[in-house]
Amino acid sequence: MSWFSRLTNALNPGRLDKELADEMADHVKRRAAAFEEAGVDREEAERKARARFGNTMRLREESRENRLWAGLEGTLQDVRYAWRGMHKGPAFAATAVLSLALAIGANTAIYSIVDAAILRPLPVFKPDRLFTLSWPDISDPGTPAGEERDTFSYPEFLQFAAVTKPAARLALFSSPNQVEAQGPDANAPAEKIDRAFVSGEAFDLLGVRPAVGRLFSAEEDRIPGRALAVLSYDYWQRRFEGDPAIVGRDLRIGGSAYEIIGVARKGFWGVEPGRFVDVWLPGTLYERQALSDSGWHWFRILGRFAPDTSPEQIQARLQPSFHNFQVESVKQFATMPAVIRKQFLQSAIRVHSAAAGVSNFRKTFSRPLWIVFGVGAGILLIACANVASLLLARSTARATEMAMRVSLGAARMRLVRQMLTESLMLSLIAGGLGWLLARTAAPALANLLSTESDPVRLALAIDTRVLFFCIAVSTASAVLFGLVPAWQASNAQPMLSLRASGRQAGKLRLGKVFVSVQVACAFCLVLVGAAFLFSLGNLLRVNPGFDARNVAVLGISTKQADKSDDPQALSDSQRAQQARLLHLMFELRSRVTNQAGVQAAAVAWWPIFEGGGWSEQVIVPGKGPSEQEEIFYRISPGYFAALKTPLLAGRDFEATDNGAHELAPAIVNEAFARKYFNGLNVLGREFSYHFRRGLAREQIVGVAADAHYYDLRGKADPMVYLPLEGSADFTLYIRSALNLGSLARLVDRESKAVGPETRVREVTTLETIVGNTLLREKLLAGVGGAFAFFGLLLAAIGLFGLLSYSVGRRTKELGIRAALGAQRGEIVSLVLKDVSGLMGGGLIIGLAAALASMTLFRSLLFGIQRVDPVVIGTAIALFLATGLFAACLPAHRAATVDPVSALREE
C-alpha cells in the first residue's frame, strides 16, 4: 500500500473500519445468495453463511492491524536499526554528521541571505504586479557599458504618471539615506535614521495600510508640501515604544520639524531590500530644484499594472515622452561629445518586474552572492561524496551481514529502504545542527556586507521558505550520498561474499568515483578561492597614493542657515554665510593641528573613497571641453601632509588662496598633467571649467603624486584639487597616533569652542573607509578561502579513507611482494601511483570547471589572468601537498607490511 493511503488510514481509522466491514459483509451476502440458490431458505442461508465466515469482529481487528501497523512497524524497525548502526560506529556517525552539518548550515545561511536580498517578494499587496523603470547606461567611449540607470527626475515622474494612466499607476521613491533625527521630547537624543521620500500615492499603490494614524495621500503631491512624516513600525516600536500618542507630534530632522501623521503597518520596511526605512517624507519636500529640474535624476519610479496590462503596453506609452526628455537634456549640454549624444537619443526606457523590490545592495552584491551560493553547493557535493564513500567503506565491513540477510530471504528493496533510512537519519540530524549553525552564521555573514555609513539590514527572518530549503537540501543530500551505497550493499551475492572474495573490486571502483568527484569539486573550490584571495591581495598591495594608517576621519556638522536652492546664483548674505563657515573650518583645523600628538590635520567637503564626488569637463586653452569629466576635490592646506601624498612640484595651498581670485590656484595630479599637458612641467599653466553660468579659470600651482579617489581598482584617475569653500557639513582628516576615542573627544571639545552648534557627527579611520570599498572582495575571499580549506580537508579525508581501505585489502598482495624481495620504496610508489591515479582525473575535471566558471566572475577579480599560472600553480601545489599528506599513513602501513603475518592472516 502506498505511504499516502497508509497515512490517511492512520489519520482516519473510521474509513478503514468501514471499508473492512463493507468487504466482509459483501462476502457474507454472496455466500448467503449461493446457499439460497441451492434451495436453502433465506434466513437459514444467512445464518449458515455467517457461521462459515467466522468471528467477524476478531477478523476485522486482525485485518486492521495488518493494514495499519505493518508499514509503520517496518519503519520503526528501520529507525531502530539505523540508530543501532550509528551507535556501533560513533566515529563514522560523528564525521558524517559534522561534515554534512557544516555544509548544510553554510548553504542554508547563504540561501537565507540570497532569499532576503534577491528572491523574496516584497511584503506588499500582489508584488508580482509591480514594475520599475530603467534605461541603459550612457558610457564614455571605449569603456564598457555599466549597470542600467534606474533614477529619474521629478518632472519625468509627473509626465510618466500622466501618460500611463489608466494602464498603470506610478509612485516615486527616493533611495533611503541617513539623517539625524530627534524625537519631540526636549532632551531626546539625536540618532541616525534612514529616511526616504515618496510620492503621495506610494503607500496606497503598494497596498500598505497604517498601524495608527494615516499615511500619505494624493494631497501630499501638492507644492508647497506640508512638513509631514510617516514612521515605520519598527522605528515606532524601537524609539517611541509603540506609543500611539506620537501621532500629531513633531519629529525633528536636520533642524526642521515634521508632523508625524501615522505609522505604516508592521513588516513594511520600504521597497529596497537591504535597507530599512525608518521615516518617509513627502517627495515634495525634496530639495526644491529637484522638483522642477529634469536634470536631477534622484528618484526611482515604481508602478502597478492595471489588470490585463502588459509591460510592452506600458513601455510603448512611456517611450515617446522619455525620448522628449532625452532630447531636452541633450540640448542642455552644449559641449557633449557626439558619441554620447547619440547614446542619449537612441536610448529606450525599460519596464522590469519589481516583485522583489529595487535595490542598490542587490546591484552590488547579487553576483558575489550567487557565486558564494555556488561555492556552497560545491561544498555540499563534496560532503555528500565524502559521506557516500564512508558509507561504502562501512557497507564493505557489513558485506557478510548483508549476504546473510539476503540468503535468509530479505527483499532487496527492503534492504535499500533500511539503508536509506539510515542516510536520512544522518542527514536530518545534520540538518538540525546546520539549521542552528545557519541561524548564527546568516546575521554574521550579512554583517560582513554592512558598513557604518551604508548599513545593510536584511529581513533575515529564518522563515518557512528557508526551513523548507534546509529540509530539502538535507533530504536531497541523503538520497545523493545514500542511494548508491545502499544499492551496492543490497546487491550482496551471498555465495561470493560469504567466501570473502571477488565483488570488492566493484566497490573500490565506485569508491574511486566518489573520491574523484570530491577531488574535482575541491580542486575547483581551491582554484576559485585562491583566485579571490590573490585578487584581494593584489588590491591590498595597490599603492593608493596616500598612507591610510593613523588617519582619523571625522564628519563635522555646524548650524546650517538656509541652503541655497539655486547654486547658480549666490546672494550677498549667502556669500557672508560661506565666509563665516570657511573661517570656522580653518579655525577648527588650526586648533586641532596645535594639539599635542596631532601631526597634521586638513579639511575637505567629504571624505575620499565614500562615493561622494564632483566632476567637470576640463577646458585647456585652445581646445574644446574634454570628452571625459575629471574629478575635482576641494581641500584645505595640509591635506597632502595629512595623507602623506607627495607633492612632486610647486606648493601646497595657503590660507590666502581662498579669496575670490580671477585666476584661482589649483593643484593637479600627475595623471592630469600627463593627460592634458603631456608632461609634468605644468606649473603656471592654465585651464578652465564651466561654473555658475560662466567659466572658472585655474592656474596650476602644484603637482601631486597620483592617488586613488573612488576605489583601488585600475589606475589612479586624473584629479584637480581646488581650495576649500565654506560648507556646513565637512570632513576633518587628522594624522595622529592617538586612539580614535581620545581624538573624537578632543575634536568634540574644540568644535564646541569654535561654534556653539558645531559637533562631531561621525568618527572613523581612513583605513576603514578604504576597507569598506573592498567589501565584495573581502566577502568572496573570506568565504571562498574558508570553503576551499574545508573542501581540501574533506577531500583529504576521502583520499585517506580510500587509500587505507585499498592498502588493507591488498595486505596479502603486498606481503607476497615483500616476501619476494620488493623494496620499501617500490611498495610506497605503488601506493603513490594509486593516489596520482585518483587525483589526476579529478584535477583535470576540476581545472576545466574552474576555468569555465572563472569567465563568469572575471570582472570581480583584480589582477588575475583568465588562465593565471600563479593561481593554478598554487592550487596544484596545495593539492599535491594535501594528497601526499593523506597518503602518508597508508603508504607507511603498506611499506611495513610483515610478509609472514600478512600471508598467515587469510
Add this chain to the structure above:
Amino acid sequence: MAKPNSAQTALDLLVLTVLDRRGPLHGYGIATAIEDLSEEALRVEEGSLYPALHRMEELGWITAEWKVSETKRRARFYRVTNAGRKQLVSESARWASFSAGVSRVLRHA
C-alpha cells in the same frame, strides 16, 4: 508483524496461485476458487482469508481496488503484483521440496 507460520504460508501460496492463474478476483471469488480447485479438501473458516489478503497486500505481493463486480455490486478486487509472482515462484519451489520431504518421511519411516 508475526512470523508467518506454515499454515499461513500455505494459504498465501494458494491465494497467489489462484490470482495468478485467474486474474483479478474479489475475496469471495478467491474463497470459492480455492474450494473448487481443492475439491473442498481445503475448507477453512472463510473469514480468515481476509487478514491474509490484507497482510499480503501490505507486503506488496498483491494490490486491491474497489470495482463494480459482475453482479453490479461493489467489491474489492485483488490482483497479484510482480513481487507477488516472484514470491509465488520461490514459495512453490520451497513448498514442493517441503512436501516431497514430508511424503518421503511418511513413506519410509
